[in-house]
Amino acid sequence: MPAHDVLIIGAGLAGQRAALAAADAGASVAILSKVHPVRSHSVAAAGGINAAMNPADDWRSHAFDTVKGSDYLGDQDAIEVMCSEAPNEILHLEHIGVTFHRNETGHLDLRAFGGASMKRTAYVADITGQAILHVLYEQLMKYSDRVDRYEEWFNTSLIRGDDGRCVGCVARNIRTGEMQTFTAKTTILATGGVGQAFKPTTNGLICTGDGMSLAYRAGARLMDMEMIQYHPTTMTANGFLITEGARGEGAHLRNADGERFMVHSAPNKMELASRDVVSRAEQKEINEGRGTGPLKDSVLLDVTVVPKNRVLEALREIVNLGRDFAGIDITKEPIPVRPGQHYTMGGVKTDSDGESDIPGLYAAGEVACVSVHGGNRLGANSLLDTLIFGRRSGEHAAKVAASMPMPTVSDASLRDDEREIKSIIDRPRTGRRVSEIKEELGVSMNRYCAVFRDEEGMTKGHEIVKRLQEEAKTAYIDDQGTVFNQDVLGALELGFMLDCSEAIVKSALERKESRGAHSRTDYTERNDEDWLFHLTVEKDGADAGADAKLGQSPVTITQWQPMERTY
Amino acid sequence: MSSTETTNDGASTKVEGLQEFTLRLRRYDPESGKPAYYEEFTIELEPHRSVLDGILQAKNDEDGSIGIRCSCRAAICGSCGTRINDKPGLACHTHLDEALKRSKDGKITVEPLGNMPVIKDLIVDMDAVHWKKQARVTPWLLPSEPLPEREHIVPREAMVDVTQSMACIQCGACVSDCLSMEIDPLFVGPAALAKTYRFVGDPRDARHQQRLNDLAQDPHGLYACTHCFNCIEACPKGVAPMSQIMRLRRIASQDHHIVDRNNGERHEMAIVNSVKKYGTLNEANMIPDSYGGKLHPASARAMLASLPVITKALLRRKVTPKSALFHPKSPDQAQIKRIYREVGEREQRLEHNLYITQPDEDPAEIAAHEAHVAAAAAREAAAKPGVDQTGAGA
Numbered sequence: 001m002p003a004h005d006v007l008i009i010g011a012g013l014a015g016q017r018a019a020l021a022a023a024d025a026g027a028s029v030a031i032l033s034k035v036h037p038v039r040s041h042s043v044a045a046a047g048g049i050n051a052a053m054n055p056a057d058d059w060r061s062h063a064f065d066t067v068k069g070s071d072y073l074g075d076q077d078a079i080e081v082m083c084s085e086a087p088n089e090i091l092h093l094e095h096i097g098v099t100f101h102r103n104e105t106g107h108l109d110l111r112a113f114g115g116a117s118m119k120r121t122a123y124v125a126d127i128t129g130q131a132i133l134h135v136l137y138e139q140l141m142k143y144s145d146r147v148d149r150y151e152e153w154f155n156t157s158l159i160r161g162d163d164g165r166c167v168g169c170v171a172r173n174i175r176t177g178e179m180q181t182f183t184a185k186t187t188i189l190a191t192g193g194v195g196q197a198f199k200p201t202t203n204g205l206i207c208t209g210d211g212m213s214l215a216y217r218a219g220a221r222l223m224d225m226e227m228i229q230y231h232p233t234t235m236t237a238n239g240f241l242i243t244e245g246a247r248g249e250g251a252h253l254r255n256a257d258g259e260r261f262m263v264h265s266a267p268n269k270m271e272l273a274s275r276d277v278v279s280r281a282e283q284k285e286i287n288e289g290r291g292t293g294p295l296k297d298s299v300l301l302d303v304t305v306v307p308k309n310r311v312l313e314a315l316r317e318i319v320n321l322g323r324d325f326a327g328i329d330i331t332k333e334p335i336p337v338r339p340g341q342h343y344t345m346g347g348v349k350t351d352s353d354g355e356s357d358i359p360g361l362y363a364a365g366e367v368a369c370v371s372v373h374g375g376n377r378l379g380a381n382s383l384l385d386t387l388i389f390g391r392r393s394g395e396h397a398a399k400v401a402a403s404m405p406m407p408t409v410s411d412a413s414l415r416d417d418e419r420e421i422k423s424i425i426d427r428p429r430t431g432r433r434v435s436e437i438k439e440e441l442g443v444s445m446n447r448y449c450a451v452f453r454d455e456e457g458m459t460k461g462h463e464i465v466k467r468l469q470e471e472a473k474t475a476y477i478d479d480q481g482t483v484f485n486q487d488v489l490g491a492l493e494l495g496f497m498l499d500c501s502e503a504i505v506k507s508a509l510e511r512k513e514s515r516g517a518h519s520r521t522d523y524t525e526r527n528d529e530d531w532l533f534h535l536t537v538e539k540d541g542a543d544a545g546a547d548a549k550l551g552q553s554p555v556t557i558t559q560w561q562p563m564e565r566t567y
Numbered sequence: 568m569s570s571t572e573t574t575n576d577g578a579s580t581k582v583e584g585l586q587e588f589t590l591r592l593r594r595y596d597p598e599s600g601k602p603a604y605y606e607e608f609t610i611e612l613e614p615h616r617s618v619l620d621g622i623l624q625a626k627n628d629e630d631g632s633i634g635i636r637c638s639c640r641a642a643i644c645g646s647c648g649t650r651i652n653d654k655p656g657l658a659c660h661t662h663l664d665e666a667l668k669r670s671k672d673g674k675i676t677v678e679p680l681g682n683m684p685v686i687k688d689l690i691v692d693m694d695a696v697h698w699k700k701q702a703r704v705t706p707w708l709l710p711s712e713p714l715p716e717r718e719h720i721v722p723r724e725a726m727v728d729v730t731q732s733m734a735c736i737q738c739g740a741c742v743s744d745c746l747s748m749e750i751d752p753l754f755v756g757p758a759a760l761a762k763t764y765r766f767v768g769d770p771r772d773a774r775h776q777q778r779l780n781d782l783a784q785d786p787h788g789l790y791a792c793t794h795c796f797n798c799i800e801a802c803p804k805g806v807a808p809m810s811q812i813m814r815l816r817r818i819a820s821q822d823h824h825i826v827d828r829n830n831g832e833r834h835e836m837a838i839v840n841s842v843k844k845y846g847t848l849n850e851a852n853m854i855p856d857s858y859g860g861k862l863h864p865a866s867a868r869a870m871l872a873s874l875p876v877i878t879k880a881l882l883r884r885k886v887t888p889k890s891a892l893f894h895p896k897s898p899d900q901a902q903i904k905r906i907y908r909e910v911g912e913r914e915q916r917l918e919h920n921l922y923i924t925q926p927d928e929d930p931a932e933i934a935a936h937e938a939h940v941a942a943a944a945a946r947e948a949a950a951k952p953g954v955d956q957t958g959a960g961a
Contacts, residue, residue, distance in 0.1 A: 036646075039644045040644075043639070090718075091718060096707075096708060097708030097710075099733050101727060102725075104723060105720070106720040106721050106722055107717075107718060124733065127730070131733050141701070141702060237615075307940050313727055320642070320804075479632035480632075487631035490631070
């Protein structure tokens with residue numbers, strides 16, 4: 001039974017950064033991930049990472065843009081931490097080897113991004129997430145004597161000790177099917193978002209809300225779950241992401257009439273308004289019949305107005321995406337795009353050291369809700385979030401671990417999980433297929449919890465989620481084996497996604513206003529008087545089938561009082 | 568997977584243009600005690616969808632036990648490296664219709680990557696081969712100490728240049744079909760060498776010479792590549808590992824003057840000098856020249872060791888005693904000299920790079936594009952004089 005000071009679950013940017021920080025602080029560290037670390041979805045982050053690096057810039061300006069982008073739902077103390085520590089984090093990344101692109105003087109180059117009042121996005125072409133993830137993994141290889149890597153291990157539950165502390169987890173070695181109890185003084189969740197509860201989504205197939213659900217089941221509160229980001233430029237052909245960097249480099253959005261329609265909703269920032277604003281503007285064009293394409297379900301992203309050599313150097317990946325996946329040369333013709341599910345602003349409620357409601361349990365990155373993104377995340381703030389709060393979690397967890405004894409943990413949870421897995425494998429083929437339920441969930445969430453929402457639709461969505469939760473109990477799979485039984489893991493992931501979906505729909509139904517990404521056609525205005533607080537979700541009671549219970553948590557305001565939000 | 572697609576507002580519409588495809592998957596269940604076998608699945612999708620989409624349809628609708636690693640579906644996570652109709656690549660990056668065109672029997676055959684042990688179905692053990700080789704090249708930056716207070720100041724072009732090898736997603740497609748690795752399993756391989764260029768091309772790294780020397784002296788290192796181009800063909804991200812290997816060799820020999828014990832550098836010079844002298848390769852001189860000249864004892868040993876090959880070549884008339892002794896010179900010696908002079912006089916080596924060079928571009932097309940960009944900018948400026956397009960000012 002492995003025992004470590006700090007156990008990290010998930011090995012994307014947040015997890016790897018946490019592991020390195022905890023190891024630097026002297027802790028013994030294990031990092032466990034259901035995929036090889038470089039397959040983590042951080043790899044898909046394209047455009048860049050925000051920091052007030054320019055001497056003419058100020059982190060307070062970055063913080064204000066973030067607060068405004070969040071539609072004043074972000075916690076300003078946490079946002080101040082993130083933005084003020086950003087420049088040093090970028091320098092750290094540069095020092096360990098990230099190949100950030102340079103300007104003519106050899107200093108870090110910065111590009112424009114949505115919702116930002118300055119150019120403050122450092123980047124590596126349009127593969128920034130990949131570049132940072134791979135460089136962190138280089139470091140993890142360098143640290144192999146101090147950080148134990150458990151690659152392709154699937155986390156099945158968190159364990160709480162008698163005193164309520166989180167004391168480790170149970171995980172399954174995907175390659176062998178062996179189950180193992182991991183003992184840890186502190187545990188950090190870094191498992192990413194729950195995009196796969198939506199279809200289509202820009203998120204990878206691995207983004208199934210594992211950590212959110214496991215923390216929720218263990219008794220932690222989730223927060224801001226109603227806030228789901230729809231990215232303005234996903235390819236209509238297949239739902240793939242086209243980086244905001246394209247618009248940062250000057251690309252235009254046009255409707256069927258060729259009009260740059262952003263002039264109506266963001267006359268100053270145009271295409272570089274916040275993502276929620278741009279996505280709503282696009283959806284409005286589409287809903288009002290000014291969309292393009294055979295189904296009139298798209299608008300056009302015109303990259304042809306960006307100089308071609310710049311496109312090839314700085315937007316190479318989307319040139320490839322257009323060519324390989326839509327048969328379009330984006331340097332020559334516009335590409336049809338539309339809003340698509342992209343990011344979960346909400347997650348496990350944490351403080352700015354990453355600690356959740358459960359002592360000893362931390363969360364960082366998309367799985368967490370600090371809340372630095374509030375109602376809407378700014379582009380290029382997600383990488384920053386993962387790194388800052390990954391590092392802070394790792395440091396804090398290591399410090400706590402240094403002054404406490406190793407807990408003793410029984411194998412009771414392991415035996416429960418083994419039974420659960422066996423029961424799934426043994427289910428008769430009388431219910432629905434797991435894949436069928438997942439498909440219906442994705443389509444329904446995308447129908448009822450999308451860019452525009454209303455009471456009637458969300459009520460239907462809620463009913464569907466409740467029904468699917470029932471159906472999931474008897475859903476069957478095909479694979480009876482132990483080696484790489486992805487089928488049985490799929491059944492567990494479906495359970496995670498259903499937990500998260502319930503939290504999303506319930507919170508969204510509750511919030512009777514429009515704020516950030518939560519835009520209701522039946523309550524069209526922001527209402528600070530009644531709704532300037534976070535919604536939280538927790539499990540109502542300890543048993544497995546317990547309902548979700550809503551609560552409230554205050555928004556922290558330090559220096560920026562809510563104002564009208566225009567771009 | 569159903570044959571409907573959902574628009575953003577939720578309306579479901581029947582998708583036109585579905586086509587049936589037969590996937591022939593190589594299956595292997597290590598728990599069954601049985602050897603690998605092939606199983607066919609019929610799927611229905613639009614022809615431009617990917618082979619991965621096809622496999623996932625079979626997995627979702629018919630057999631959930633099909634094993635394949637996958638996540639992003641957009642050629643960025645590197646999980647779904649497989650061999651499709653005998654060619655390595657990403658399943659998500661290969662269209663069904665294109666795969667079908669390359670098929671000999673009307674079926675799309677999907678197999679696990681080569682050169683690595685199979686764990687189950689299409690899943691291979693990358694740790695045992697790919698990641699082990701990565702670990703051999705000290706795959707992290709070794710900067711000079713102390714670190715600068717701010718960022719390293721480095722040329723703009725240098726960072727754009729290493730982006731090509733940074734674009735590697737570690738999918739293993741190049742490793743799968745590396746011919747040298749098939750013969751020499753200890754060969755460090757294309758992916759790890761491309762990773763090496765990511766450091767040797769990075770001006771912040773302080774150990775270029777040491778990295779190159781280690782790999783040049785390694786009998787399974789820098790000079791074990793035989794230029795078969797398979798890795799360039801295989802790479803879904805344009806990393807062109809073999810090009811990076813050749814660049815490492817040029818930097819090792821020309822910039823660091825590393826003369827390796829594998830005679831890699833001498834062999835390269837032998838080729839350069841032969842072409843300079845004759846205009847073509849004089850095969851008969853290759854061995855002696857690569858081992859320090861005809862009188863060098865190592866050269867005699869190498870000739871002796873190569874006798875079987877030489878005999879075969881003579882028997883098959885690849886070489887004749889006459890062509891070996893009197894290798895003809897190309898008639899246009901002036902041209903050859905000019906090429907050598909021009910290349911030699913260049914201040915910098917010209918290196919092809921995906922992120923910098925734009926191959927096969929028509930100058931007229933470039934001019935037309937520039938005019939289009941300028942016109943668009945002018946239109947916008949005229950229409951909205953007050954709008955700041957740079958993103959400055961809220």
